Amino acid sequence: MAANCGNERSFEVITERCLAYYNAPAGRKPLEIISEVMDDVNFPMHNFAHHYLVPVVLLTAVCVKEGTPPEIYQKKMAEVAARAKNVLPAFCGLYGACGAAVGCGIFMSVQTGTTPLSRETWGLCNHATAGALEKMADMGGPRCCKRNTFAALAYMKGYLAEKLSIDLEIPNEIKCAYSKFNNECLKEDCPYYDDKKEVAK
Secondary structure (H helix, E strand, O other): OOOOOOOHHHHHHHHHHHHHHHHOOOOOOHHHHHHHHHHOOOOOOOOOOHHHHHHHHHHHHHHHHHOOOHHHHHHHHHHHHHHHOOOOOOHHHHHOOOHHHHHHHHHHHHHHOOOOOOOOOHHHHHHHHHHHHHHHHHHOOOOOHHHHHHHHHHHHHHHHHHHHOOOOOOOOOOOOOOHHHOOOOOHHHOOOOOOOOOOOO
């Protein structure tokens, strides 16, 4: 973890939950892991750890579905973490590319073994980022790490089904329980807003 970011525990929470999901996946779904992480008292409303959350949850869900051996899964997880840490805080507003969308590309790159010299899969990775980013951009600002995480998952569900024939168990309707923690929440203008669904933290 970058020492100046102070987010070690946030990254640890994500890794712990994903490892637990990988080791005991029966009946569990990706959105449940996302909720467990977001509900944790050590995981803040807005935090660049979401840039890691998106790709590693996608990776874990796919590896569980495909029966990926533990040593390969853990190697891929470490690579996802290393790349996600390079996507700086506030990337969405300062660089024009939300880290959760970049996380979709990170996942696709690691999963497919893509490099800058790849031919067939290079575009696949960039379209993953571009498609998720377009979905987020259409919703507008200000930033919301929860909203963009949900948007990334929703987009990747269809993208993975179309491009890799992988069917992830992500519901078509996602409701957010975190609006009361976000002073900039779009409320009714957010597709995931639900004033009846809130959590105590």
